[in-house]
Amino acid sequence: MAFAILFDSTRCIGCRQCESACARRWNLPYDDTIASEEKLSAHKLTAVQTRGDRFARRMCMHCQKPGCASACPVGALQKTADGPVVYDAARCIGCRYCMIACPFQVPAYEWNSRLPRLRKCDQCADRQAAGKPTACSEACPVGATVSGTREAMIAEARKRLETNPGDYYPGIYGIDQVGGTSVLYLSAVPFDQLGLPAAIGHDPLPDLTWRALSLVPGIASTGSVLLGGVWWITHRRGEVARAEKKERGS
Numbered sequence: 001m002a003f004a005i006l007f008d009s010t011r012c013i014g015c016r017q018c019e020s021a022c023a024r025r026w027n028l029p030y031d032d033t034i035a036s037e038e039k040l041s042a043h044k045l046t047a048v049q050t051r052g053d054r055f056a057r058r059m060c061m062h063c064q065k066p067g068c069a070s071a072c073p074v075g076a077l078q079k080t081a082d083g084p085v086v087y088d089a090a091r092c093i094g095c096r097y098c099m100i101a102c103p104f105q106v107p108a109y110e111w112n113s114r115l116p117r118l119r120k121c122d123q124c125a126d127r128q129a130a131g132k133p134t135a136c137s138e139a140c141p142v143g144a145t146v147s148g149t150r151e152a153m154i155a156e157a158r159k160r161l162e163t164n165p166g167d168y169y170p171g172i173y174g175i176d177q178v179g180g181t182s183v184l185y186l187s188a189v190p191f192d193q194l195g196l197p198a199a200i201g202h203d204p205l206p207d208l209t210w211r212a213l214s215l216v217p218g219i220a221s222t223g224s225v226l227l228g229g230v231w232w233i234t235h236r237r238g239e240v241a242r243a244e245k246k247e248r249g250s
């Protein structure tokens with residue numbers, strides 16, 4: 001029984017109670033300055049983003065077939081049977097291949113720590129195992145963020161779409177993007193207007209990560225799909241390097 005989160009942008013009022021609840025759960029600082037930072041970071045594992053007159057949430061998508069876990073050479077990131085993609089700092093060697101492999105640019109790194117870890121949402125795996133909703137969904141006052149089994153969240157999303165079709169852009173983001181995710185989105189506008197990658201495809205990205213590629217004999221002579229994967233990884237490596245530079249302020 002896999003768990004999932006449903007985020008319905010049409011209901012979100014931008015109150016940021018989800019951010020605050022997440023920070024409390026992780027014992028992370030949270031104040032007005034941090035609230036105004038509308039991006040994921042090592043101290044902000046979910047972020048509410050203003051998109052015109054709407055709001056979107058960012059957090060780990062808990063991909064069904066996560067690129068981060070596939071790229072990690074030591075198994076520090078694992079997809080659990082219940083849905084969450086969890087991180088084991090004791091295994092992590094800090095190579096940050098996961099940051100390159102993630103199509104949603106989620107994992108953040110503790111640059112200013114002596115013992116840096118990767119930081120990302122774990123979908124409140126401990127709470128879910130205890131039969132509780134995620135801290136962010138429990139805190140949401142308007143049902144914009146809800147959690148439960150993936151089947152139940154898909155059913156809830158379909159019900160909302162059918163009940164008020166005029167309120168929604170047709171479709172549920174995450175049903176099959178990159179092979180399906182455990183965070184699902186509803187929106188009034190096309191999903192790219194919420195900042196979600198639109199042209200991301202439906203194939204799981206692990207097939208395109210360096211580890212998968214390195215296992216393929218004669219990779220240099222393989223076809224355009226794999227070469228496309230190489231281009232994507234190279235492109236992401238550049239993006240991560242630029243983000244690292246910006247975060248370090250250099």
Ligand code: SF4
Nearest residue numbers: 060061063066068102
């Ligand atoms: S969104 Fe990124 S970090 Fe989260 S499971 Fe998918 S690949 Fe991994």
Ligand code: SF4
Nearest residue numbers: 022046121123124136
């Ligand atoms: S599921 Fe848990 S860890 Fe993830 S954003 Fe919500 S409160 Fe934070």
Ligand code: SF4
Nearest residue numbers: 012013015016018140
């Ligand atoms: S708590 Fe709910 S309504 Fe408030 S910002 Fe988060 S998702 Fe939106």
